[in-house]
Amino acid sequence: MKLKGKRAIITGSSSGIGRAAALLFAAEGAQVVVNARGSRADGVGAIDAVVQEIRARGGIAVGIPGAVDDPTFAANLVECCVDAFGGVDILVNNAAVYSEEGIGRVDRCSFESWRQIMSVNLDAVFNLCRAALPHMIAQGSGRILNAGSFAGTGKMGGSAYSASKSALFGLTRAMAADYGPYGVTVNCYNPEAVSDMGGMEDQQVFDDSIRHWEEKGFRSPAESAYLLGLGGPEGIAPWLAYLCSDQADYINGNIFAVEARRIALLAWPEEEKALYRDAAAQGPWTLTQLEAIAPLAFPLVNRWPPLKGEALRKWEAA
Numbered sequence: 001m002k003l004k005g006k007r008a009i010i011t012g013s014s015s016g017i018g019r020a021a022a023l024l025f026a027a028e029g030a031q032v033v034v035n036a037r038g039s040r041a042d043g044v045g046a047i048d049a050v051v052q053e054i055r056a057r058g059g060i061a062v063g064i065p066g067a068v069d070d071p072t073f074a075a076n077l078v079e080c081c082v083d084a085f086g087g088v089d090i091l092v093n094n095a096a097v098y099s100e101e102g103i104g105r106v107d108r109c110s111f112e113s114w115r116q117i118m119s120v121n122l123d124a125v126f127n128l129c130r131a132a133l134p135h136m137i138a139q140g141s142g143r144i145l146n147a148g149s150f151a152g153t154g155k156m157g158g159s160a161y162s163a164s165k166s167a168l169f170g171l172t173r174a175m176a177a178d179y180g181p182y183g184v185t186v187n188c189y190n191p192e193a194v195s196d197m198g199g200m201e202d203q204q205v206f207d208d209s210i211r212h213w214e215e216k217g218f219r220s221p222a223e224s225a226y227l228l229g230l231g232g233p234e235g236i237a238p239w240l241a242y243l244c245s246d247q248a249d250y251i252n253g254n255i256f257a258v259e260a261r262r263i264a265l266l267a268w269p270e271e272e273k274a275l276y277r278d279a280a281a282q283g284p285w286t287l288t289q290l291e292a293i294a295p296l297a298f299p300l301v302n303r304w305p306p307l308k309g310e311a312l313r314k315w316e317a318a
Helices: 016-027 043-056 071-085 111-139 160-182 203-215 221-227 237-243 287-297 309-317
Strands: 007-010 031-034 060-063 090-093 142-147 184-191 255-258 263-265
Touching: 007 016, 007 071, 016 031, 016 043, 016 060, 016 090, 016 237, 031 043, 031 071, 043 060, 060 071, 071 111, 090 111, 111 142, 111 160, 111 184, 142 160, 142 237, 160 184, 184 237, 203 221, 237 255
Parallel strands: 007 031, 007 090, 031 060, 090 142, 142 184, 184 255
Antiparallel strands: 255 263
């Protein structure tokens, strides 16, 4: 058992990827706090069902419903884990929300949708980490995983959802730098699976979504064909369990794309090319100089060039 004796909190674990992680973590010996908002149609019953399934398999789990974007509840959730199991070793910030407005363009996303998504996808992570980290620092070890998304790269356009996940990339790296010396690792995973996120548990809904992104030019036909073969949430859970194991203490501050067939490490945001000038002696760049040298130093191509007429109308309708 790779996680024997570990005390874990997994948010959004009444279904989908969180549920798969809770079941695997418990099978590997972890004591698991199953958490979800409890506002779905099946409500608290879905949380209880996961707890009972874990116990039926000989594992240890408790279920605690509540909204982790509420800082008071987030702090209480961590204390519940400490009270039940004697501490907290693992925090998987898996809970997230997704909506049509939230993945839409900025001018089509209401401020209410923006705030809801930021609250659940970003504020909740802050709340829980802030509550759990003192315990991890005191014991000299800990594992934190944050659920990102491919949308966080910005390659699929969007507004609130993309921004919330991109912010988690930065927060993950920053916390890794701040808490690595205490024996705490912080990593982020971008899951790709047919799950219940935004209604994606239905294969047809998922397939239609993939084709939509292809029509918008955000995915190539080859990428779409590959993604249509994605598996379910069970393909994500093993990597999460590995990152939370003692054997993965060398992995800290990294972002991974994860699905059943592949695990990919995203590049760090380092400078690729740079222009230098002795500004003290020569003064700042002139626009004429930049016009001459910038295209040579940065041979970039606009991935999303302007469209006109029928091409623009077709793109907007996609």
